[in-house]
Amino acid sequence: xxxxxxxxxxxxxxxxxxxxxxxxxxxxxxxxxxxxxxxxxxxxxxxxxxxxxxxxxxxxxxxxxxxxxxxxxxxxxxxxxxxxxxxxxxxxxxxxxxxxxxxxxxxxxxxxxxxxxxxxxxxxxxxxxxxxxxxxxxxxxxxxxxxxxxxxxxxxxxxxxxxxxxxxxxxxxxxxxxxxxxxxxxxxxxxxxxxxxxxxxxxxxxxxxxxxxxxxxxxxxxxxxxxxxxxxxxxxxxxxxxxxxxxxxxxxxxxxxxxxxxxxxxxxxxxxxxxxxxxxxxxxxxxxxxxxxxxxxxxxxxxxxxxxxxxxxxxxxxxxxxxxxxxxxxxxxxxxxxxxxxxxxxxxxxxxxxxxxxxx
Amino acid sequence: xxxxxxxxxxxxxxxxxxxxxxxxxxxxxxxxxxxxxxxxxxxxxxxxxxxxxxxxxxxxxxxxxxxxxxxxxxxxxxxxxxxxxxxxxxxxxxxxxxxxxxxxxxxxxxxxxxxxxxxxxxxxxxxxxxxxxxxxxxxxxxxxxxxxxxxxxxxxxxxxxxxxxxxxxxxxxxxxxxxxxxxxxxxxxxxxxxxxxxxxxxxxxxxxxxxxxxxxxxxxxxxxxxxxxxxxxxxxxxxxxxxxxxxxxxxxxxxxxxxxxxxxxxxxxxxxxxxxxxxxxxxxxxxxxxxxxxxxxxxxxxxxxxxxxxxxxxxxxxxxxxxxxxxxxxxxxxxxxxxxxxxxxxxxxxxxxxxxxxxxxxxxxxxxxxxxxxxxxxx
Numbered sequence: 174x175x176x177x178x179x180x181x182x183x184x185x186x187x188x189x190x191x192x193x194x195x196x197x198x199x200x201x202x203x204x205x206x207x208x209x210x211x212x213x214x215x216x217x218x219x220x221x222x223x224x225x226x227x228x229x230x231x232x233x234x235x236x237x238x239x240x241x242x243x244x245x246x247x248x249x250x251x252x253x254x255x256x257x258x259x260x261x262x263x264x265x266x267x268x269x270x271x272x273x274x275x276x277x278x279x280x281x282x283x284x285x286x287x288x289x290x291x292x293x294x295x296x297x298x299x300x301x302x303x304x305x306x307x308x309x310x311x312x313x314x315x316x317x318x319x320x321x322x323x324x325x326x327x328x329x330x331x332x333x334x335x336x337x338x339x340x341x342x343x344x345x346x347x348x349x350x351x352x353x354x355x356x357x358x359x360x361x362x363x364x365x366x367x368x369x370x371x372x373x374x375x376x377x378x379x380x381x382x383x384x385x386x387x388x389x390x391x392x393x394x395x396x397x398x399x400x401x402x403x404x405x406x407x408x409x410x411x412x413x414x415x416x417x418x419x420x421x422x423x424x425x426x427x428x429x430x431x432x433x434x435x436x437x438x439x440x441x442x443x444x445x446x447x448x449x450x451x452x453x454x455x456x457x458x459x460x461x462x463x464x465x466x467x468x469x470x471x472x473x474x475x476x477x478x479x480x481x482x483x484x485x486x487x488x489x490x491x492x493x494x495x496x497x498x499x500x501x502x503x504x505x506x507x508x509x510x511x512x513x514x515x516x517x518x519x520x521x522x523x524x525x526x527x528x529x530x531x532x533x
Numbered sequence: 534x535x536x537x538x539x540x541x542x543x544x545x546x547x548x549x550x551x552x553x554x555x556x557x558x559x560x561x562x563x564x565x566x567x568x569x570x571x572x573x574x575x576x577x578x579x580x581x582x583x584x585x586x587x588x589x590x591x592x593x594x595x596x597x598x599x600x601x602x603x604x605x606x607x608x609x610x611x612x613x614x615x616x617x618x619x620x621x622x623x624x625x626x627x628x629x630x631x632x633x634x635x636x637x638x639x640x641x642x643x644x645x646x647x648x649x650x651x652x653x654x655x656x657x658x659x660x661x662x663x664x665x666x667x668x669x670x671x672x673x674x675x676x677x678x679x680x681x682x683x684x685x686x687x688x689x690x691x692x693x694x695x696x697x698x699x700x701x702x703x704x705x706x707x708x709x710x711x712x713x714x715x716x717x718x719x720x721x722x723x724x725x726x727x728x729x730x731x732x733x734x735x736x737x738x739x740x741x742x743x744x745x746x747x748x749x750x751x752x753x754x755x756x757x758x759x760x761x762x763x764x765x766x767x768x769x770x771x772x773x774x775x776x777x778x779x780x781x782x783x784x785x786x787x788x789x790x791x792x793x794x795x796x797x798x799x800x801x802x803x804x805x806x807x808x809x810x811x812x813x814x815x816x817x818x819x820x821x822x823x824x825x826x827x828x829x830x831x832x833x834x835x836x837x838x839x840x841x842x843x844x845x846x847x848x849x850x851x852x853x854x855x856x857x858x859x860x861x862x863x864x865x866x867x868x869x870x871x872x873x874x875x876x877x878x879x880x881x882x883x884x885x886x887x888x889x890x891x892x893x894x895x896x897x898x899x900x901x902x903x904x905x906x907x908x909x910x911x912x
Contacts, residue, residue, distance in 0.1 A: 231628075232631075234631055234633055235628045235630075235631050236628070236629045236630050236631060236632075236661070236664060236665065236668075237627045237628055237629065238627050238629055240627070242627075243627040246650075289624070289625060292625070313650065313653075319624075319625060320625060321625040321626070321650075322625075322627075336625065336626055337622060337623065337626035337628055338626050338627055338628050339626075341627065342627060388843060398845075400846070400848055400849070402849060403747070403749045403780075404747065404782055411749075416776045433848075433850050435848055442848045443848075444818070444848065444849045444850070444851060445847075445848045445849065445850045445851070446850065446851045447850055447851060447852045447872075449852070450851060450852070450853075450854050453854045453855075453856040454854075454856070456854070457851070472847075472848065474875065475821040475823075475847045475875070475878065476820070476821065476847035476848040476849070476850045477821070477845065477847050478845075478847065478848050479845055501773075501776060
């Protein structure tokens, strides 16, 4: 539904939007010179600008879509040049009570679109202070073009979302700008939002940032830190390995050590065991490969594989090759005392580890 | 060298932050009635819109408790507890919806509100309705593993619908994730202490195997003969001694670590045939998960970290082990001692695993019967 233009905002406000001299602007007409997203703006100093929370408060109980999804919902982006109140607002089948319209311009064309009254009130105030206002527009199920995201681009290059939960979008945009700056990009919130709605590659970049860093496929992970685990390691990899139980005896003095004992092979880390388990026996399921020994390591309490504390020794391949096929276990005895640990941490390994095959 | 000297070389723990308990217990409880309303005077609900909301909201009923009972019952009824409507104020905003059942004054009515912009967006409408009903049932947002991000490399079986950030990104996922089920069982399961594993009683075999369970080898089947709890139990036969096992992994998200909550694990077990001999072994394992600090998905429970960036996971640590438990012809119950997960961890994965060396009279590995295998939250 299109509505009639019934008025306009103050000259001062329009002058700021369109970068023309004060009061030199008349009601928009087809073909009028317009401002486009991304152009620079000269503005007049005004009173203190409202905080983002004042323009777009949000209850923490509301579920929100991320900024990138919100922006992408709206295929058309325009810059507001005037605001009017429709004479027949209640004729909207979309939502009774929408009272205001925005006359928005996209490129050289202009359109009248519906804007909710609460948005219009704040948008008009921002315009009056010398900000520019961008709006995202889409058609609803009744084919009514209406405004969703409404962003005030302020003279200081900040950008503030207007409307319900706008403060969340503002915060997310600012966080993204900080990320971009960290990447060496010279930008501002105002420039960034314009880039996002006018350049698909910038939107794709925001989407990647939103998703965060997804874990690499197991095959691409660093073997120095990745895990051998039935839930994450490809079946064909584990099928080519032999599962051996590495039984570990530790000195009594090690039981209170804030650490875990783990095993690994060149393909990755096996399980770890809490040292508390010594009473029932530390037995570590260990995937092994033919011709390769199994290393026994000391890790911290979180079993952080990126910072292993010390390699305690290696069960030689020759020992693994000779173990009983039925029990598939090997006994490891750590004969070193707790006091040896500093030496182990300096890289002296294997000295305190004795091995013996076990019949299970 | 004394122990204190060793501590010097340990990585510094992640600074602990104050975070609330995992879930807020809402008042709606496990039985929720709802009705379609239109207080904002928008165009009337269409039959198609109602169907989408019904599919999403009532889908929670498919989540089974430890003993096979429904965790939640959700039905449409007049004079209901929950008013479902399209909230005109949400239109044009990034708000997808809101679900609660302890809405404070001046609008004390329980509600499930949806953005009217979703009216013609049926897959999304269904997923949002499902998510909001999850809130009505008392579930809160968690993190990465609960994310149905399109194209994610995480297995969908470990992801759920309740996430801080991107729950709605992949609206084609109409299933309920394992962690959804675990959270709901934990929240409403009626057990004290609460189970943190779904389908702990092996009641749900709708997929042809015990739902949410996995095995590294061997074979298994469902049995209803002389079950310890509920209607069914598991018969499991490993492929070789100690080299295969049945297990289940869940994400123990964020806030559950509040106050360094202790957990334990338990198992019911018995022989398959009276002449069988041998033992089983119950293992409880944990794995540390550490979030990064960049990105936009800030954790609800741990200040300053981003749930969309998992910078590392520790290796699996076996923290409790039953040792060998000799099986008999009657059900026996074993419970481990409790283990306290570090409150400094951003999150943790928890796994229970059962191994068996039970053999038949011919000396071959054979089935053992297992029931109600789960880890429990001792808070």
